[in-house]
Amino acid sequence: MGRPRLLLVLLLLLSLTLAAGAIIIKRFSQPQPETNIIRLMEGPHSVYHLPHYIALALGFFKEQGLEVVLENTANEQTLLPALAGERADVVLVGLEEAIYSRADGSMDDVMAFAALTRRDSHFLLARKAKDSFEWAGLKEKTVITGWPESIETVLLEGLLRQNNIAPYREVTLYTNIPASLRIGAFSAGSGDFIILAEPQASMVENAGVGRVVVSLGKEAGPLPATVYVARTDFIRKNPVALQRFTNAVYKAQLWLAHHSTREAARVVGPYLRDMNENLLLRAIERYRAQETWATNPVIDPERFNYLMDLLDQSREVARRIPPEQIINNQFAQKAVETVQYVPEKEKPRWFQRLKI
Structure with missing residues (x-):
């Protein structure tokens, strides 16, 4: 193949490469359509x-x-x-x-x-509910609640502090019971109180095991x-x-x-x-x-x-x-x-x- 023809082929390949690159760049630089x-x-x-x-x-x-x-x-x-x-x-x-x-x-x-x-969605249920609830009634008691970082435990600790009760010192919080075992543990006699959301709160009430005494969501506010x-x-x-x-x-x-x-x-x-x-x-x-x-x-x-x-x-x-x-x-x-x-x-x- 002569040099002029070889040069022509090389220029053609270069042009094709540049054109393909321009198409790819254009495609990916354009905004993609939004999802529906x-x-x-x-x-x-x-x-x-x-x-x-x-x-x-x-x-x-x-x-x-x-x-x-x-x-x-x-x-x-x-x-x-x-x-x-x-x-x-x-x-x-x-x-x-x-x-x-x-x-x-x-x-x-x-x-x-x-x-x-x-x-928040959680409620505090008492095993033995009194006619009126007072936070002071949790002193020296035990509460089954979520993991330490869970929102229900964070809110419970905050509400205890607001009512001048020291969490873990004046009231014991059970924070190591898996969620699937908490109601069973409470039904078997562990804990004086338990934190539950709906429908579990109503289910425990229907079973006669405990009664809602206060709403964490209502107490904590919006x-x-x-x-x-x-x-x-x-x-x-x-x-x-x-x-x-x-x-x-x-x-x-x-x-x-x-x-x-x-x-x-x-x-x-x-x-x-x-x-x-x-x-x-x-x-x-x-x-x-x-x-x-x-x-x-x-x-x-x-x-x-x-x-x-x-x-x-x-x-x-x-x-x-x-x-x-x-x-x-x-x-x-x-x-x-x-x-x-x-x-x-x-x-x-x-x-x-x-x-x-």
Whole structure:
């Protein structure tokens, strides 16, 4: 092959290589289309997540053009690792879990973008309940509670301190009993008190083993207890999808405010098949009475700081996390400004909309 022809071939190969490279660069430099599928993960099904199931059951996510694929895990400790491993796009967790992951550096790119609940879910049950409850009655007693870092134990310790009772010194806290064994241990005679959420609290009452004497959520006051969390990279790439997701959550919160306990139970029943109707109604009513569910998805920075104070006092958190490092309220605030819900009974009928 002559030199001119060889040179021509080389120039042609070089041109093809440059063209292919330009196509690849262009493809990857262009913004990728946003997802319309959200992989949502939560722990075991819980009545505490009620508005979340309302949004799924009534098609509020589909109204927003989203397909939400819900996956449940056996325990909540696997949720943030699933987010880190990109096996989920959004997880529903206790805010304290997100704070712990930020504080210890195990996952420093998580952001909470919407609140589902505004009070904790746990209750203090007594084996031998008196007519009126006083915190001083816990002195020299024993309480079966969660792990030391669990939100129920953190709140219990904080409430004890607020009532001038020293945790672990003036009252014994059993924090090493696995969750699956706590009711059994209490039923067998261990502990004077036990901390439980619904429906377990009602189940223990129905069995005559104990009685609810105080709500930790009511005593501790409002705080952003359960939140939706995503990684900062996913939020940056999918702002429209997350806005639609938050809109649907807010619409479910509005729906709940306009409907009865029985209506809510009927809607979420398929998601809570392990609860009979009476147990479900009782649990929903107990949570509604103390305003457990958030009325909108905005995460209050002041109440975040209150939770941060409780975690600090418990010495379970490595360092304080400022709210701006872990809270992104842009989607929640826009949802509150734009989303409306009109109950069916208040919607005008077709002939009322006619202008005659």
